Amino acid sequence: MSIEQLAETAQAMMAPGKGIIAIDESGATCAKRFAGVGIENTEENRRRYRELLLTTPKLNEYISGAILFDETIRQSTSDGVPFAKYMTDHGMIPGIKVDKGTHNLAGFPGEVVTEGLDGLRARLEEYYKLGARFAKWRAVINIGDDIPSGTCIDANAHALARYAALCQEQGLVPMVEPEVIMDGSHDIETCYEVTEVALRSLFASLYEHSVMLEGTILKASMVVPGNTCADQASFEEVAAATLQCLKSTVPATLPGIVFLSGGQSDEAATAHLNAMNQMGPNPWPLSFSYGRAMQAAALKLWSQDLVNNFARAQQTVYERARDNGLAALGQWKQAA
Numbered sequence: 001m002s003i004e005q006l007a008e009t010a011q012a013m014m015a016p017g018k019g020i021i022a023i024d025e026s027g028a029t030c031a032k033r034f035a036g037v038g039i040e041n042t043e044e045n046r047r048r049y050r051e052l053l054l055t056t057p058k059l060n061e062y063i064s065g066a067i068l069f070d071e072t073i074r075q076s077t078s079d080g081v082p083f084a085k086y087m088t089d090h091g092m093i094p095g096i097k098v099d100k101g102t103h104n105l106a107g108f109p110g111e112v113v114t115e116g117l118d119g120l121r122a123r124l125e126e127y128y129k130l131g132a133r134f135a136k137w138r139a140v141i142n143i144g145d146d147i148p149s150g151t152c153i154d155a156n157a158h159a160l161a162r163y164a165a166l167c168q169e170q171g172l173v174p175m176v177e178p179e180v181i182m183d184g185s186h187d188i189e190t191c192y193e194v195t196e197v198a199l200r201s202l203f204a205s206l207y208e209h210s211v212m213l214e215g216t217i218l219k220a221s222m223v224v225p226g227n228t229c230a231d232q233a234s235f236e237e238v239a240a241a242t243l244q245c246l247k248s249t250v251p252a253t254l255p256g257i258v259f260l261s262g263g264q265s266d267e268a269a270t271a272h273l274n275a276m277n278q279m280g281p282n283p284w285p286l287s288f289s290y291g292r293a294m295q296a297a298a299l300k301l302w303s304q305d306l307v308n309n310f311a312r313a314q315q316t317v318y319e320r321a322r323d324n325g326l327a328a329l330g331q332w333k334q335a336a
């Protein structure tokens with residue numbers, strides 16, 4: 001696959017005013033989300049829910065692509081159209097989560113490393129045939145007493161780089177996601193330092209593994225205080241700290257950065273993205289790849305009546321996509 005084709009896909013993912021909807025919850029995470037609103041976790045309910053999200057009318061006005069889970073890329077709409085084909089037919093790029101989740105890092109209590117490299121080349125080959133044009137791998141960096149360690153950061157960066165190189169070999173744009181977790185009482189400065197070290201290590205590893213940045217997308221966490229920190233930050237403070245951290249670590253050749261929502265409220269996720277874009281011009285387009293901050297309201301509504309609330313829940317998905325799409329341009333206005 002040529003770098004031009006990868007770069008073209010990456011640029012289409014970052015189309016102005018559009019972002020990515022993350023619907024790649026693994027089996028365990030989906031079970032948790034469904035349990036939270038009382039939906040039975042059956043294969044048909046998971047299929048129907050992903051259908052609700054992907055077939056939202058006019059979703060493509062604000063959504064350039066979606067990250068699917070292995071089960072979802074093999075499923076179809078109620079009319080029998082494979083989800084990946086439905087997306088492509090509607091101008092949205094299918095993506096696929098390819099990591100196999102986090103596992104305890106031996107010798108480093110409280111820290112995890114993401115697994116899934118064994119057999120990855122063959123899995124990527126299959127996902128490409130199923131229609132995927134980008135992939136995603138999430139590393140998890142926890143903040144706590146004496147963590148993260150340099151070992152954890154470097155082990156995760158190394159895995160991300162090996163994954164990214166394999167993706168490019170197989171014609172898929174790698175989305176690299178080093179998520180610094182919000183849980184904890186740490187302050188915003190600590191989050192800044194950890195994010196900076198994690199990004200430095202990631203880009204050094206990508207370079208070592210000859211990953212072409214022009215065909216790579218970063219999925220970043222924002223620089224925020226821990227969720228139980230007494231000293232919370234304003235939207236502007238989070239936006240300014242995140243931008244400064246990214247500008248000091250992420251090469252300008254990268255075609256774009258999308259953010260995860262990480263447990264932020266819908267409003268905060270949108271307001272932070274909007275503020276960062278209003279503070280531009282920035283070296284790269286900044287958009288969203290939210291999971292919870294795109295879906296939470298729709299999931300709650302749907303759970304109240306799986307049949308009659310289907311269309312209303314889709315309207316909620318459309319509204320979240322519109323608000324985040326406007327925030328990707330710095331044009332979102334907070335409701336009075």
Ligand SMILES: O=P(O)(O)OC[C@H]1O[C@](O)(COP(=O)(O)O)[C@@H](O)[C@@H]1O
Nearest residue numbers: 022024025026029261262290291292
């Ligand atoms: O732990 P899992 O099942 O891999 O899922 C983690 C989730 O985190 C994300 O990377 C970001 O989601 P949020 O925006 O909800 O934080 C999603 O793409 C993914 O579904």
